[in-house]
Amino acid sequence: MIKVFGHKSPDTDSTGSPIIWAWYLTEVKGTPAKAVLLGEPNTEAAFVLKHWDLEKPEIISDVTADDSCVIVDTNNPAELPPSINEAKVVGIIDHHLLVGGIKTKSPIEITVRPLACTATIMHDLMGEDLARAPRGIKGAMLSCILSDTLEFRSPTTTAHDRAVAEKLAADLGVDIPAFAAELFAAKSDVSAFSDAELLRMDSKEYEIEGKQFRISVLETTAPQVLLDRKASLMASMPGVAQEDGADQVVLFIVDILREEATLLVPNDLVKTLAEKSFGATVTGDTVVLPGVMSRKKQIIPVLKL
Amino acid sequence: MIKVFGHKSPDTDSTGSPIIWAWYLTEVKGTPAKAVLLGEPNTEAAFVLKHWDLEKPEIISDVTADDSCVIVDTNNPAELPPSINEAKVVGIIDHHLLVGGIKTKSPIEITVRPLACTATIMHDLMGEDLARAPRGIKGAMLSCILSDTLEFRSPTTTAHDRAVAEKLAADLGVDIPAFAAELFAAKSDVSAFSDAELLRMDSKEYEIEGKQFRISVLETTAPQVLLDRKASLMASMPGVAQEDGADQVVLFIVDILREEATLLVPNDLVKTLAEKSFGATVTGDTVVLPGVMSRKKQIIPVLKL
Numbered sequence: 001m002i003k004v005f006g007h008k009s010p011d012t013d014s015t016g017s018p019i020i021w022a023w024y025l026t027e028v029k030g031t032p033a034k035a036v037l038l039g040e041p042n043t044e045a046a047f048v049l050k051h052w053d054l055e056k057p058e059i060i061s062d063v064t065a066d067d068s069c070v071i072v073d074t075n076n077p078a079e080l081p082p083s084i085n086e087a088k089v090v091g092i093i094d095h096h097l098l099v100g101g102i103k104t105k106s107p108i109e110i111t112v113r114p115l116a117c118t119a120t121i122m123h124d125l126m127g128e129d130l131a132r133a134p135r136g137i138k139g140a141m142l143s144c145i146l147s148d149t150l151e152f153r154s155p156t157t158t159a160h161d162r163a164v165a166e167k168l169a170a171d172l173g174v175d176i177p178a179f180a181a182e183l184f185a186a187k188s189d190v191s192a193f194s195d196a197e198l199l200r201m202d203s204k205e206y207e208i209e210g211k212q213f214r215i216s217v218l219e220t221t222a223p224q225v226l227l228d229r230k231a232s233l234m235a236s237m238p239g240v241a242q243e244d245g246a247d248q249v250v251l252f253i254v255d256i257l258r259e260e261a262t263l264l265v266p267n268d269l270v271k272t273l274a275e276k277s278f279g280a281t282v283t284g285d286t287v288v289l290p291g292v293m294s295r296k297k298q299i300i301p302v303l304k305l
Numbered sequence: 306m307i308k309v310f311g312h313k314s315p316d317t318d319s320t321g322s323p324i325i326w327a328w329y330l331t332e333v334k335g336t337p338a339k340a341v342l343l344g345e346p347n348t349e350a351a352f353v354l355k356h357w358d359l360e361k362p363e364i365i366s367d368v369t370a371d372d373s374c375v376i377v378d379t380n381n382p383a384e385l386p387p388s389i390n391e392a393k394v395v396g397i398i399d400h401h402l403l404v405g406g407i408k409t410k411s412p413i414e415i416t417v418r419p420l421a422c423t424a425t426i427m428h429d430l431m432g433e434d435l436a437r438a439p440r441g442i443k444g445a446m447l448s449c450i451l452s453d454t455l456e457f458r459s460p461t462t463t464a465h466d467r468a469v470a471e472k473l474a475a476d477l478g479v480d481i482p483a484f485a486a487e488l489f490a491a492k493s494d495v496s497a498f499s500d501a502e503l504l505r506m507d508s509k510e511y512e513i514e515g516k517q518f519r520i521s522v523l524e525t526t527a528p529q530v531l532l533d534r535k536a537s538l539m540a541s542m543p544g545v546a547q548e549d550g551a552d553q554v555v556l557f558i559v560d561i562l563r564e565e566a567t568l569l570v571p572n573d574l575v576k577t578l579a580e581k582s583f584g585a586t587v588t589g590d591t592v593v594l595p596g597v598m599s600r601k602k603q604i605i606p607v608l609k610l
Contacts, residue, residue, distance in 0.1 A: 097408070111415070
């Protein structure tokens with residue numbers, strides 16, 4: 001039984017894409033596979049599972065040398081189970097830059113494309129077999145694309161992602177604006193989470209000038225809810241950084257509707273980061289970055305100290 | 306202008322595939338590209354260029370940060386230009402295990418498949434656009450597949466590689482056995498090469514138990530020509546190893562027609578390697594390994610000390 005999983009902080013794409021691909025491997029390719037998660041799905045992903053009546057995948061903490069795995073939505077060992085390079089990785093489907101840490105024991109199937117969403121790549125790989133997919137699989141695919149593109153607002157969106165989503169929505173009879181609003185409302189409901197959980201919810205580790213950063217993003221249609229928790233979020237950063245072996249946590253609150261990010265500025269290190277990376281003028285403990293919505297396209301490539 | 310290249314010891318696949326993909330990028334995708342080589346093509350690749358009336362690509366020694374590159378037939382930095390991780394890698398098409406050394410600055414197109422030949426993957430990626438390819442491009446594609454599969458004898462051969470080759474041969478009016486015999490005769494003509502050149506001609510670096518090995522393979526229909534040079538080939542191994550920063554050169558002479566490999570055994574290290582890896586009984590300075598034809602499938606996975 002092949003285990004299909006995404007990264008450690010399961011958002012919609014990292015929850016939905018394993019379900020889509022496990023269905024395809026099992027039902028179309030005849031290769032038994034199951035989706036698993038490396039952590040609790042976020043509120044949006046939990047909404048997607050419920051909305052499309054999909055079973056929540058089992059959460060696993062590691063893999064062994066006996067496990068065959070397909071990795072989706074990441075190729076970064078830091079975001080994967082600790083023993084990933086001992087397991088038998090049989091496939092990778094991803095849309096992120098290659099970080100160069102995964103090794104395989106033999107040639108495998110790897111498909112990386114500069115698209116907004118893993119599910120769009122799966123759509124292309126499945127071709128006409130997608131027609132056989134049940135409603136829940138197509139719904140998961142549509143949800144992944146709307147989530148990763150922030151309803152086509154993110155600059156990562158390609159014409160192809162949009163065309164695939166619109167085709168799926170028409171097929172399913174889904175009204176995109178209404179459904180996306182439900183998705184984003186679910187994502188914006190952060191009341192149940194501690195500050196530390198929010199800082200780790202959508203976070204990627206990156207090294208800048210020898211320093212380890214946790215670059216965290218929270219996408220929301222209700223930024224004020226998060227900004228009201230600004231003081232305690234900043235107070236939680238040092239503890240989270242220390243526990244995770246990082247030097248600094250950096251939090252961007254992305255306002256999906258206004259298409260801007262607010263960066264919390266707890267100290268001089270982040271102030272310098274904001275000024276050098278974005279040419280921003282920082283006067284208080286937050287700074288607004290107009291137009292910034294994508295960590296991949298607009299944050300990571302410009303970060304410097 | 307995108308530079309498309311394979312590995313440092315250009316065989317037929319690493320010479321032909323860049324030509325095929327540069328044609329596709331330029332003529333179909335409208336993205337100007339040119340094939341380049343990282344060294345002199347081997348005798349078989351030189352025959353293929355001449356046979357299909359293809360221009361020999363320029364040989365380059367390095368790339369710069371200004372270069373956009375597509376890497377084909379490898380993903381191993383040791384087999385690529387020294388500055389590869391400074392260049393802008395925009396695509397990778399390969400059929401080898403992932404060694405994990407290439408990093409990209411943004412998400413790019415990566416396609417790795419467990420097929421025998423890079424050109425087969427290109428065939429699939431090109432789809433119906435292949436119909437527009439001139440005879441030389443289709444001929445290069447057929448040549449790559451026949452070369453990498455040793456005319457379907459290598460255990461790396463998949464039914465799909467074979468089907469693609471047979472379709473191309475029918476389209477081109479090529480008799481596969483006759484053409485493959487010409488290919489292998491060209492590959493077997495090693496008279497012009499020094500011992501050091503032969504040891505480096507088709508060679509991959511691998512680490513076993515902390516020791517660096519150069520695992521070299523020479524595929525031939527005339528093994529006796531090489532075995533007659535056994536003493537001087539073995540005498541050249543320490544010098545080549547030292548120059549290349551390796552501990553040992555290991556040479557397998559693959560007899561394409563008898564479907565077996567003869568391993569030269571210059572010392573106790575290689576004797577131990579042969580015994581532990583292949584369960585072979587070594588009495589002299591060579592050992593025959595029946596059925597062994599593929600470094601990827603039958604040599605690398607079993608090597609141990």
